[in-house]
Amino acid sequence: MKVFRILKRNIRDAFKSVFRNFSLSIASITCSTITLILVAIAILVSANVNNATSELKKDLTIEVFLETDIDSSDVDTIRDKIIGLNNIKEENVTYISGEEWKNELQNESDDLEAILDTLETNPLRDSFEVTVEDVTQLASTTKQINEIEGVFEAKYGEGKAERFIAMFDIIEKVTIIIVGSLVLVTIFLISNTIKLTIFSRRNEIEIMRLVGTPNLVIRLPFLFEGFILGIIGSLIPALLTIYGYILVYDKMDGYIYSNIISLIKPVNLVFYVALSVMALGAVVGMFGSYRAARKYLKI
Amino acid sequence: MKFIEIKNCYKVYPNGVTAIADLNLSINKGDFVFVIGHSGSGKSSLIKMLYREEKPTKGEVIVGGVNISKLKNRNVYKLRRKLGIVFQDFKLLPKLTVYENVAFALEAMGLKNNEIKPKVIKALERVGLKEKIRSFPNQLSGGEQQRVCIARAIVNEPKLLICDEPTGNLDPETSKEIMKVIETINKEMETTIIMATHDREIVNRMKKRVVVIENGVLVGDHLKGSYKANESV
Ligand SMILES: Nc1ncnc2c1ncn2[C@@H]1O[C@H](COP(=O)(O)OP(=O)(O)O)[C@@H](O)[C@H]1O
Ligand SMILES: [Mg+2]
Numbered sequence: 033m034k035v036f037r038i039l040k041r042n043i044r045d046a047f048k049s050v051f052r053n054f055s056l057s058i059a060s061i062t063c064s065t066i067t068l069i070l071v072a073i074a075i076l077v078s079a080n081v082n083n084a085t086s087e088l089k090k091d092l093t094i095e096v097f098l099e100t101d102i103d104s105s106d107v108d109t110i111r112d113k114i115i116g117l118n119n120i121k122e123e124n125v126t127y128i129s130g131e132e133w134k135n136e137l138q139n140e141s142d143d144l145e146a147i148l149d150t151l152e153t154n155p156l157r158d159s160f161e162v163t164v165e166d167v168t169q170l171a172s173t174t175k176q177i178n179e180i181e182g183v184f185e186a187k188y189g190e191g192k193a194e195r196f197i198a199m200f201d202i203i204e205k206v207t208i209i210i211v212g213s214l215v216l217v218t219i220f221l222i223s224n225t226i227k228l229t230i231f232s233r234r235n236e237i238e239i240m241r242l243v244g245t246p247n248l249v250i251r252l253p254f255l256f257e258g259f260i261l262g263i264i265g266s267l268i269p270a271l272l273t274i275y276g277y278i279l280v281y282d283k284m285d286g287y288i289y290s291n292i293i294s295l296i297k298p299v300n301l302v303f304y305v306a307l308s309v310m311a312l313g314a315v316v317g318m319f320g321s322y323r324a325a326r327k328y329l330k331i
Numbered sequence: 332m333k334f335i336e337i338k339n340c341y342k343v344y345p346n347g348v349t350a351i352a353d354l355n356l357s358i359n360k361g362d363f364v365f366v367i368g369h370s371g372s373g374k375s376s377l378i379k380m381l382y383r384e385e386k387p388t389k390g391e392v393i394v395g396g397v398n399i400s401k402l403k404n405r406n407v408y409k410l411r412r413k414l415g416i417v418f419q420d421f422k423l424l425p426k427l428t429v430y431e432n433v434a435f436a437l438e439a440m441g442l443k444n445n446e447i448k449p450k451v452i453k454a455l456e457r458v459g460l461k462e463k464i465r466s467f468p469n470q471l472s473g474g475e476q477q478r479v480c481i482a483r484a485i486v487n488e489p490k491l492l493i494c495d496e497p498t499g500n501l502d503p504e505t506s507k508e509i510m511k512v513i514e515t516i517n518k519e520m521e522t523t524i525i526m527a528t529h530d531r532e533i534v535n536r537m538k539k540r541v542v543v544i545e546n547g548v549l550v551g552d553h554l555k556g557s558y559k560a561n562e563s564v
Pocket of ligand 1: 346349369
């Protein structure tokens with residue numbers, strides 16, 4: 033009961049001081065709102081990009097073209113050598129003969145059929161299509177395949193996915209730096225708001241200490257104030273996360289572009305992100321007030 | 332074991348000022364002790380170590396058998412609940428009534444309202460302010476405000492009342508009244524009183540134990556003492 037009473041008074045006092053230091057409170061809340069909106073966007077984008085790149089990565093294959101002057105036993109030897117590399121599993125190596133390829137192309141377009149028919153020999157080489165286990169080793173695995181005897185040329189993708197991944201890596205790093213600095217600014221602003229409260233109540237605090245109030249009880253209302261500032265600052269970002277993402281998802285029919293790369297379904301994801309954003313707001317708020325309490329509450 | 336024992340105590344502030352040097356002092360339960368000395372002689376520093384606002388740089392301060400120089404910051408409140416403190420400036424909360432100001436001390440200890448009320452009324456009776464219970468501090472005279480502070484200090488019936496120049500802001504007539512209140516508390520509640528002052532008239536009239544400090548050093552300790560010429564302030 034006593035705990036409940038103390039809690040009630042703390043919450044009331046905290047709300048009171050949020051309004052007493054209105055302009056600084058608004059500054060803190062605005063800053064944490066902006067920060068948290070960025071955090072939410074960053075999380076949502078990065079979740080989707082990770083999802084998309086893992087889909088893209090599945091399509092990253094090495095195409096291995098063989099020399100034209102080899103027979104089927106050579107093909108088997110080459111296949112065994114490719115499978116022998118440690119980044120490759122047997123079931124991920126598919127043989128496509130030049131003949132098969134030619135047929136496929138001929139079926140696909142009449143023009144191609146006409147061109148291919150005029151040629152006496154098949155210009156298309158026999159090849160393997162290879163998917164690797166670890167995409168980050170793609171380049172070195174390709175190089176190893178290139179060194180196998182009887183291999184004319186091994187090459188992978190057009191580099192689109194790779195470039196996309198690399199670019200997103202940079203964007204991700206820049207975002208982390210921006211969000212990190214904004215978090216620091218928010219902590220600083222909240223801590224300054226709390227500092228004002230501490231100063232405006234310093235007589236009361238002095239008397240509390242004199243008459244034997246435990247330090248924790250003295251600190252509590254300030255921690256609450258930071259908590260409340262952080263939570264208020266996270267409300268708009270949380271709502272924006274939920275409604276904004278659902279809106280975007282509906283507008284885009286669930287796809288980023290073409291229907292190969294899909295967006296992550298909103299339900300669950302948006303709730304997790306909204307909760308994380310609120311938790312982050314609360315933590316940042318309490319961290320700010322902890323800093324102020326450490327610095328300005330000389331207890 | 333004495334109620335208060337100060338052994339080989341030093342207080343050196345971070346700026347290098349030695350406020351108390353090698354001070355030894357013991358005080359019995361129920362004693363009334365004046366601490367006198369020039370301004371800047373170290374009275375407040377000594378007093379602050381008694382309620383653990385300052386830690387001695389060296390030596391021990393023992394109150395009621397507890398070595399409070401070793402007390403951790405987070406446990407200081409336990410000591411504060413067992414003693415009352417009165418200052419020259421009154422340290423009342425202007426937005427609270429007389430009653431609420433006194434009750435504040437008990438609320439800080441987590442007492443329930445029905446426990447608080449009789450104690451507050453009794454403390455205000457002791458200082459003769461029962462009829463001003465609903466007044467706000469700015470509606471009271473200086474002497475009355477100081478009496479509210481005394482009521483707040485004794486509301487939990489502490490064994491020790493520490494006063495740092497409680498009459499410093501008051502005229503002689505009002506000072507006399509305040510001293511009467513403090514003396515009554517000493518007699519009726521058997522509260523140990525330690526009072527820093529440089530009010531010559533009060534000390535000479537009361538004929539209590541007088542401890543003299545000069546430049547942080549204890550230079551005199553007289554039972555039924557008074558201000559002497561060579562200890563002039
Ligand atoms: N917090 C402090 N920091 C540094 N010096 C202090 C501090 N408090 C007091 N002093 C110095 O210690 C000496 C004793 O001061 P004080 O104990 O307040 O004396 P008194 O109460 O007798 O006037 C003075 O020289 C004063 O300037
Ligand atoms: Mg002093």
